[in-house]
Amino acid sequence: MYSCENFFARVHESERAYAFWLVSVPWIGNGPIPRLLEYYGSPKDIYKASDEDIEKIPGRKVNTGPLLKYRKEHDIFRKYDEFQRSGMKLSFVFDEDYPLRLKNIPDPPYGLFYMGDLPENNKLSVAVIGARQCSEYGRYIASNLGKALGSNDINLISGMAVGIDGISQGSAIASGGRSFAVLGSGADICYPESNKGLYEDLKKAGGIISSYPPGTKAISCFFPPRNRIVSGLSDAVVVIEARTRSGTLITVDMALEQGRDIYAVPGRLGDELSAGCNGLIGHGARVYLDPEIFMQDLTEDHMDVFEYGNGTDCFRSGKIIPLYDSERDKRHRNYCTEKKHFPKLDQSHLEIYSRLSFTPKTPEEIHIEILNEGKDSPGETGICLILMELCLQEHAFQVSPGYYIKKSS
16 A cells, blocks of 8 residues: 555545546556655645646656646546546545555555446455456356356456456346456446447446546556456455466466455366466465355455454465364365256256266267266267257357367356
């Protein structure tokens, strides 16, 4: 958190236009804002200072060029009036509605532009992040977790990207929950455009949030700062599929600096999309097993969200303290991989469906499995026909000629 008290100092309603000016330049970020406030005291005093005085602030040089250029080229009072009439909202770090979780990270954004709402302080919030080009396995996990969070009134925070982000957020909303997207563009720009439907849903069942002013186009350098807000708004971060070098792991680094709990979904050794998650587990991240166990762990760790006391967090200084007699440990030791939920199918179709997983199988392999168990098999041709019917019913998916996997719900 900033030591500069002026950064958090409340600004009178009549002077909010000056604070609006400080966050109106897309590429400025927080940048020089803390230094300027520390030196001048208030947004109005900064605005009234001359270019020469601002450029001569003692100490480390700060890039104020874009801010001064914006002041020369725009009438900030007219701009602020236009913004207020646009329907978009703006919360500054000194406002009462500014999220408390975010206010307490090392680098909170001075202002948040948003549509819809901001996350509630008295509700648990979970960030769900992962690969854009996810597998059917990742899609299944993201959909189930989103559904569980939504139906249990836990806010889901993510970046509205294609893949894991969008799947989990859409599932949370579909189950009656709320989700919040933090964008690497202005909040008035749907990025990516393919998630336009989700974008509109989020405005009604959660919110669209950005630290960048309206009209800001998404560019790559805007996403790392965006990611720190995703983790900063959350109590825990769940990683579902990530390569060893990906933006997802940058978010994890920021979350660790902010003291957030990290959960990772394990995957098969050798799978590129699981390498990042398996690596996180090897470095001490908690293992995500299923929604029920996760939410019990989460609730125990963060009771302080509901009660103003201390949670039972097992993380201390980035290391896990094993509590072998804890309720969490018992849940994890008793986790049963045989717990399955099958769709309503007739016996012949259920027999084949139950043998599908997220690892591709052929009709021949399923045929051999059935025979090895001493059961009657419909034969490879019969199995193939059943698999085709399961595909038509959207219970299975043919990933390549002759190879089938379970389709996520």
